[in-house]
Amino acid sequence: MHKVGVIGDLDSIIGYRALGMTVKPVTKPDEVLDALQLMVDEEYAIVFLTEPLAIDSSVQSFIEERRQHRIPAIILIPSAKEKTNIGKEQLRGAVRKATGIDLLGDIR
């Protein structure tokens, strides 16, 4: 059995506590990395991360590196504050990497 974690700013993620997820409020990139590492070590199944926190390059490279491993699946979710489209961009990037063409252009 594996747990599910949420990392992000408190406002966006507090509600997930009512679903029984482990909620880890953070603000700085360092804290994000620490929280991620902790959840990796404890073998979480899924870690949800709010999008604005994934802008930081060190966080991004951490996520990229973790892709080699089975779990946790690090998934980006929108935050309550700012609207970024990193989650979609990531998917688009994967398509570009795999096919060489930007096939998702039609899906916004």
Add this chain to the structure above:
Amino acid sequence: MAKRRVNPNRMELLKLKDQLRTARRGHKLLKDKRDELMRLFLDLVRTTADLRIRVEDLLDKANQEMVLARATMQAAVVESALLTGLPPLQLEVSEVNTMSVISPVFKLPSAGNEDETDADAVKLALGSGDLPYGMTSVSGELDQAIDALREVFPLLLELAEKENQAMLMAMEIERTRRRVNSLEYVLIPELLELIASITMKMEENERGNLTRLMKVKDMIVEARLEQKKQAKLQF
């Protein structure tokens, strides 16, 4: 192209031809794998992209509800309401293997009933409809916010699974494509070139040998003629 030095003999030629056969077969297999992966990947990515858009919309709504809830109550009340109760959410993780891409599948633990549906599992995991806090201190907005989140949750789970799989597949496709290309544009041409050069050298040797034999034969015939002439002169 970096040239490999090989001895031009039959042994090498046989070895190289064998290598070429293997390389060609590998190339074909990898190409098939790449095509099939690509097909699966494109299907997956389409559904994932749609799912993501849906989830993001729903989460935005849930977030708005939450903002509203926090506005109607003191922050401390919200936090303490959400702090209590609930056992941590646990997931069962298994693996699925699609075209040698091994990706995790997340499942909510079930109670063991056979006719249990997914919705039941969600309810069970998320604490069957009851909210994990008292009614008195908390406003109705929070209930709505939590309900909204609960509604998204199954989709969120599905998104996590699919997106993760899509990412893993993308990596595998890239890897496979590199291998296909390196076989197609490096190894196979190199082998062909080596085989051609060996065949040519062997033919050249063959011709050299033939001329040498002819020359030797000429010399022998000449020597014989000379002998005969000498013999006639002696009589």
